[in-house]
Amino acid sequence: MPFIPCILCGSKLEKRVDKNSKPYFICDPCGIQLFVRRKRGIELLNEAFRNLDKAQLPFTVHARNLHEIRALIKEIDGVKAEIDKIGSFFLSDEESRIRKALKTKLNNLLSQLDQIAKENIKKTS
Numbered sequence: 001m002p003f004i005p006c007i008l009c010g011s012k013l014e015k016r017v018d019k020n021s022k023p024y025f026i027c028d029p030c031g032i033q034l035f036v037r038r039k040r041g042i043e044l045l046n047e048a049f050r051n052l053d054k055a056q057l058p059f060t061v062h063a064r065n066l067h068e069i070r071a072l073i074k075e076i077d078g079v080k081a082e083i084d085k086i087g088s089f090f091l092s093d094e095e096s097r098i099r100k101a102l103k104t105k106l107n108n109l110l111s112q113l114d115q116i117a118k119e120n121i122k123k124t125s
């Protein structure tokens with residue numbers, strides 16, 4: 001069965017057809033509805049489904065990366081919040097060390113994000 005991934009959660013969305021035989025996709029948990037109304041879109045969709053094996057790969061990669069990127073951003077926000085909590089003035093030795101460790105972690109997370117972005121560019125070019 002032909003499907004495309006939900007742009008938010010990555011679930012498989014199966015192709016449905018409306019009463020005018022135009023294709024559409026619905027993600028129930030997210031409430032996303034995607035309608036393909038024009039000739040150009042329908043042609044592109046059919047083309048993608050015709051090359052299903054080839055087309056599915058970038059879809060899957062894309063959906064996987066979305067998950068990773070969202071998880072990373074969440075973690076980055078968490079670390080930033082921790083750093084803010086400690087502040088940067090009048091720190092005890094221990095606080096300074098914690099702050100330094102958090103900064104290192106933040107840098108690591110940011111490089112991971114860069115890495116994913118670079119991989120994506122390589123895959124799409």
Ligand SMILES: [Zn+2]
Pocket residue numbers: 006007008009010011027028029030031032
């Ligand atoms: Zn979804």
